[in-house]
Amino acid sequence: MLKQRIITAIVLLAILLPALFYPSYIPFGCVMLVLIGAAAWEWGRLNGYGQELSLFLGAETVVLCALSWWLGLLEKPLFLMWTLASAAWVLGGAALLRVAVPGWPRIPRGLRLVGGLLALWVAWLAAVQARMIGINFLLSILVLVWVADVFAYFAGRAFGLRFTRNKLAPSISPGKSWEGVWGGMIGVVVLAFAWVWADKAAGATVASLYTRLNERGWWLLLLAALFLSAMSVVGDLVESLIKRSAGAKDSSRLLPGHGGVLDRVDALLPALPIAMMLAFL
DSSP states (O other), X not given: OHHHHHHHHHHHHHHHHHHHHSSSSHHHHHHHHHHHHHHHXXXXXXXXXXXXXXXXXXXXXXXXXXXXXXXXXXXXXXXXXXXXXXXXXHHHHHHHHHHHHHHGGGSOHHHHHHHHHXXXXXXXXXXXXXXXXXXXXXXXXXXXXXXXXXXXHHHHHHHTTTSOSSEEETTTEEEEEHHHHHHHHHHHHHHHHHHHHHHHHHTOSSOOHHHHHHTTOHHXXXXXXXXXXXXXXXXXXXXXXXXXXXXXSSSOXXXXXXXXXXXXXXXXXXXXXXXXXXXXX
């Protein structure tokens, strides 16, 4: 399993890094099209649709993203979209975690399907538009989610249930603890202020998300870092809830050793539009 994870990670990095650091945003946008299409196919499967219809949903999502690109949506300010998507994630995420696994099947399947595909479409728009702003800006969002996940894992392993008696969401993801969430938040706060310092020291020509927020006050940077860390956890828990309802361990086996694309981007789905909203608040 470890060997598979390493090989898959190397292959993914060999594809993503050149696309990310290419002078134009176009290669990154194309790679993201493939990933979002695969995630949409997985979404169809998780909602009980067959192979052919799930493939159609994946192709349909790619067409929607490509059409948005062709119509010039990426060049337009999309603050209203980011705000609506952020509100949907906050309110919808809270509602889903409240009803937990038994509540998911009670939502009409068509509504679930459309909601998931829209979330993927908005995430694609946010990721590519963030890359258009600059590599430093996009990386500051991506690394935030990775740091939150890594710090949460190690804090949970080291301090899980030492300060609280209850798990974070035992019926959804039994392995997660409140100590892990707090550890992830601490890691993100440290990352945010360290990145602001690094931007200043390096004289960055394109400001990171953190520097943009810090220019309006360190308190806003602190609140935003905590909020984004919390919402990355919500994205992770929502996907775990859906997989548990579907009786699936992973969203697919597209990425050997890692599961599926949704398993890798679940925390980014809420974080990307919320970060874009905060950046242009």
